[in-house]
Amino acid sequence: MYTSALNVLKKITDYGYEAYIIGGYPRDLYLKRSSVDVDICTDATPMELMNIFEEVVTTNSEYGSVVIIHDKINFEITTFRSEGKYVNNRKPSSVLYVDSLEEDLQRRDFTINTLCIDKDGNHIDLMGAKADLDKRIIRMIGNPKVRLKEDALRILRAVRFATVLNFELDPTLKLYIKKYAPLVKKLSRERKKEELDIIFASSNKEYGIKLLCELKLADNLEISNLKKVKVTPSMIVTWAQLEALNKYNFSSSEKETIIKILELKDKNLLDKKVLYDYGLYVCSLACELYGVDKKNLNQVYSSLQIHSKLDIALSPMVICNVLDKEPGGFLKGLINDLEDALVYDKVENTKEALTEYITNNYN
């Protein structure tokens, strides 16, 4: 990814423009952490970039960025810019292209996100990014009082970076986050959930949760229960405790998992039929929350003769043949009964034993 990114920079600079890797990638490289994406900044405009690269996938040229594909990797390239007046504490109403990297860095969020790498791999550190990375501190570029009001997402990004990197928040930034905490109410559900997902998925989530509560964000994000959650490894188990199903947009699989985890509260997780019905994944999540030993759970699960209907040694067709009946409504109840009998080991999962079982019970 790094070599491909440097090649992208070379291509842009060959056309006479400046270009740098910026943001998360240099930050994570300096911290020896892995990165998911590479952000590039340049003085070339989106139109100019479209002439340089054939494979432009999306253009957000209104906001001064394009995504190009190089070596099958997506790179987001953003033109140096400053931002006009902000509307609704989130988006700038206009962007203004600027000539220099220095000016572009001024509109970015935190010092730790301003480290740049040029086409030869040199680090360019104009805003003291490395000093703050060494001090492990999240510091806003400019005055937090202004910058948080401009864009309230920065409040959540600050807590997210502090959590994931295990950094302190600069005291002034912290003060203004607390002061402007109500501004997060205006953010879209999607953006709020994206940031909370990252915080709740972090192995350092306990710290993130502490910050969200201490900085009055939990209440403003309508997740007041956060104060009493049991901290467990899985993100979805944190969400399950927050009564947030109607307040945030969950995918249908997330919703289903949360509902099942909550249903399992009053069930015995080590009961074979409970484990069979809910499956190992959801039951393992419930174990984290309800304090059941996962080793015991795995043991019970591997002792099950079947893990789904498909494992039953007699197919529905064969069952009909054995009983000399046409397929029909009776099959559903019969298969449910077989599942129960197999899960509780009342019958062995072999063709012979099952044939005998259904002949005795259903003829």
Ligand code: ATP
């Ligand atoms: P990661 O990609 O690891 O989540 P990142 O720092 O690269 O972290 P991105 O969302 O990819 O974050 O944004 C790229 C860069 O754009 C950031 O490093 C930052 O310099 C700038 N940026 C992103 N969002 C904002 C914002 N809301 N306000 C100001 N600058 C921002």
Ligand code: MG
């Ligand atoms: Mg990034």
